[in-house]
Amino acid sequence: xxxxxxxxxxxxxxxxxxxxxxxxxxxxxxxxxxxxxxxxxxxxxxxxxxxxxxxxxxxxxxxxxxxxxxxxxxxxxxxxxxxxxxxxxxxxxxxxxxxxxxxxxxxxxxxxxxxxxxxxxxxxxxxxxxxxxxxxxxxxxxxxxxxxxxxxxxxxxxxxxxxxxxxxxxxxxxxxxxxxxxxxxxxxxxxxxxxxxxxxx
Amino acid sequence: xxxxxxxxxxxxxxxxxxxxxxxxxxxxxxxxxxxxxxxxxxxxxxxxxxxxxxxxxxxxxxxxxxxxxxxxxxxxxxxxxxxxxxxxxxxxxxxxxxxxxxxxxxxxxxxxxxxxxxxxxxxxxxxxxxxxxxxxxxxxxxxxxxxxxxxxxxxxxxxxxxxxxxxxxxxxxxxxxxxxxxxxxxxxxxx
Numbered sequence: 130x131x132x133x134x135x136x137x138x139x140x141x142x143x144x145x146x147x148x149x150x151x152x153x154x155x156x157x158x159x160x161x162x163x164x165x166x167x168x169x170x171x172x173x174x175x176x177x178x179x180x181x182x183x184x185x186x187x188x189x190x191x192x193x194x195x196x197x198x199x200x201x202x203x204x205x206x207x208x209x210x211x212x213x214x215x216x217x218x219x220x221x222x223x224x225x226x227x228x229x230x231x232x233x234x235x236x237x238x239x240x241x242x243x244x245x246x247x248x249x250x251x252x253x254x255x256x257x258x259x260x261x262x263x264x265x266x267x268x269x270x271x272x273x274x275x276x277x278x279x280x281x282x283x284x285x286x287x288x289x290x291x292x293x294x295x296x297x298x299x300x301x302x303x304x305x306x307x308x309x310x311x312x313x314x315x316x317x318x319x320x321x322x323x324x325x326x327x328x329x330x
Numbered sequence: 331x332x333x334x335x336x337x338x339x340x341x342x343x344x345x346x347x348x349x350x351x352x353x354x355x356x357x358x359x360x361x362x363x364x365x366x367x368x369x370x371x372x373x374x375x376x377x378x379x380x381x382x383x384x385x386x387x388x389x390x391x392x393x394x395x396x397x398x399x400x401x402x403x404x405x406x407x408x409x410x411x412x413x414x415x416x417x418x419x420x421x422x423x424x425x426x427x428x429x430x431x432x433x434x435x436x437x438x439x440x441x442x443x444x445x446x447x448x449x450x451x452x453x454x455x456x457x458x459x460x461x462x463x464x465x466x467x468x469x470x471x472x473x474x475x476x477x478x479x480x481x482x483x484x485x486x487x488x489x490x491x492x493x494x495x496x497x498x499x500x501x502x503x504x505x506x507x508x509x510x511x512x513x514x515x516x517x518x519x520x521x
């Protein structure tokens with residue numbers, strides 16, 4: 130009996146050790162030099178969605194880096210909207226997400242969509258961070274105060290106060306048509322988002 | 331008990347080598363070393379296949395490219411420096427292709443770290459990249475290259491006997507097409 134238990138323990142440890150050797154992979158652009166804070170591997174998802182596909186998207190107004198205030202309602206009847214929540218400035222995966230969207234403007238245009246980037250960081254931090262990405266064509270919004278209020282309304286605020294890595298596609302009627310609350314440790318493939326936009330046609 | 335442990339050890343070894351064939355390196359490939367294990371798919375596009383001097387299908391290794399030297403750029407469509415450098419790298423390609431003395435001696439490829447085929451195509455289309463780009467969606471090659479930051483450039487000299495050596499490696503700081511070509515020519519002994 131004792132031997133059997135020992136075998137089980139060894140089996141479990143051996144199995145776990147194989148997985149423990151797998152590091153989370155991400156490429157970091159040299160543009161950020163040594164300024165990216167390593168967060169390690171995090172719990173993939175740490176919140177509970179409060180909306181679902183088919184629901185009206187919760188309204189919000191947030192300040193943008195540009196100084197203007199952006200409201201979701203201003204796109205009603207005019208544009209599809211992609212909300213890209215990323216957890217935090219100056220962290221590995223986030224820093225290599227929006228620069229990709231920055232060269233995909235024509236695809237967003239093709240699908241008559243605007244992109245709104247959102248984090249819970251404050252404006253000065255977002256300003257310094259996104260400056261490293263080059264000139265972004267889309268608004269970057271700060272959900273800093275009341276802290277993470279918009280992320281919380283959508284149900285993507287994690288227990289430590291940062292948001293999930295989440296994408297919401299909202300159509301011109303203001304209805305949520307696609308949700309991807311992604312594993313925070315990984316970047317969502319661009320084709321998945323673009324496929325969702327394509328379906329709005 | 332012993333039997334169990336032996337079976338367990340064998341299974342663990344087989345599992346780890348099957349799932350992680352390209353063993354993760356702890357540092358980027360350096361000058362003087364050989365390349366880590368990099369298997370790339372033979373391009374389906376006949377022009378790209380022809381450019382690299384490859385035939386058939388399946389996988390190939392970089393030293394199989396018909397050239398004296400191969401410039402490898404580890405890039406990402408999500409990397410601002412890679413985006414900024416893209417026109418300059420294209421210029422490097424054209425400098426080489428327009429010079430009959432080196433046209434068939436130096437080839438250029440890009441490997442998109444963590445990029446899917448779709449993402450690589452977005453990068454190619456955005457910058458009109460004229461040389462072959464390969465996706466590395468699951469970071470296998472990137473891990474084999476010590477998880478380098480991007481862009482990372484390697485110049486690989488291919489010897490007559492099929493052996494090879496990295497004769498130059500650098501992180502970022504692309505100096506422009508002419509300067510980089512000069513560097514490649516000197517490092518690979520073509521000048």
